[in-house]
Amino acid sequence: MEGLVDAPMRDVLTRIGGIDWCVSEFIRVTGGPLHRPAVQRLVPEMDHGWQTPNGTPVRAQLLGSDLRWMAYNATLLAELGAPVVDLNFGCPAKTVNRHRGGAVLLQEPQMLFELTRAVREAVPASVPVTAKMRLGYSDTSLTLDCAKALADAGAAEIVVHGRTKTEGYKPLVHWDWIARVREAVSVPVIANGEVWTLEDYQRIRQDSGCAHVMLGRGLVSRPDLALQIRQWQVGEPTQPLDWASLQPWLLEFYRQVRERVVDRHAPGRFKQWLGMLTRGYPEAQALFDQLRRETNADAVGLALQPEAVRLAG
Structure with a gap:
């Protein structure tokens, strides 16, 4: 989430606890190479083993549609030690979509395949390539095609936000559609969208059938949400942070x-x-x-x- 979950926010949230790993703000790829200072500015954790101060792994996220430079810059991230390269096909921002980045690419499953394959082939096999998507651009007619394209191209796992681009962040979310994606691909699917409370976490797990959940705005508004979930998972009483x-x-x-x-x-x-x-x-x-x-x-x-x-x- 650009401009929101930056390094200070990642530090505070991971120190409060309960987070397995986190993702950087997206690193925009346009028509040229990235340079170390640009990556370091967005992901200062790269100087500390790609971990936050409390040791939580940070994945590097790229956003763009230029095959050559997405592959090139993914290679750079791998050389800089990124443990995972994540591809953003979920950002709904108009300014991003206008430049063929983020969720606008959900109209082009073949492009998703080519971008993911290019990145997968560019980085060492030891570095997983993952992807984030929404249910589609304006509707769900291409949802499964997009998910299959990502999986077939080599994505090791897919985070699925349960809305289309045009739905933005409207309250209605389609966790049942995340279940359809999970059933359609052979790679792990992580559920995302409208998880604000422990009860929401329990419901999204049930409705999607996913074993894992990605938290976003809910964690920012309730910084102990991941910790509450972890306490519940291990059978401890949940102790909300007042x-x-x-x-x-x-x-x-x-x-x-x-x-x-x-x-x-x-x-x-x-x-x-x-x-x-x-x-x-x-x-x-x-x-x-x-x-x-x-x-x-x-x-x-x-x-x-x-x-x-x-x-x-």
Whole structure:
């Protein structure tokens, strides 16, 4: 998720716990080679064995439609030590789709096959190639064709988001269609879409029949969701992270954001996360309202100090 699950967010979420592995923001491939600094900027974990500070593996994700340069840049990622190369065929953003990237390619199963095969042939056999897709562009008429194209081309597993591109992030999600994809291909399918709670996780597992689930916005809005799932899986009582316990993580996230961006951009990046937290934590609304128009980076930092947060809540 570009601009959302960046390195500071990956660090905080994986340290809270319950995550098996995570995926980088997509690395856009246009008409030329990537360079190490560009990869390092998006995936600084590459300098630490492609792991977050707590040791959670990070997969590198490419987005594009140029066969030559997708293959070339996948090779670069493998040379830089990426444990897995993931291909993004699920992004619904208009600006991305306009340049033949992401979900727009779900209209072209043959292109999916050729891109995936080109990347699979370019990287060593020891580096798995995986893919992320939606159910289609405007409808589900090509869903199974797309999934089969990815599997036949060598994708080791496929993450399937249970909506089409045109459905975007509307509440209705089709977990039953993920089950159809799972039944149609011989590679593992990971279910994704509209998992906000432990109960949602249990339902998507049941409806899709998938053994594994990819969390996205639900984890950002409820940072302990993966931990709750892990506790449930091993038979432990689930212990939700309350608002007060989340405060040190807010401070840590903002500290890292300020290290990575100029001060004028730091408040907006923090408020982006805070706005999403209002769904998982009603207490976040008061702090969000307090900071809604704040543009001074130091003022935001002061508002996040324990005393200030306690008063705001």
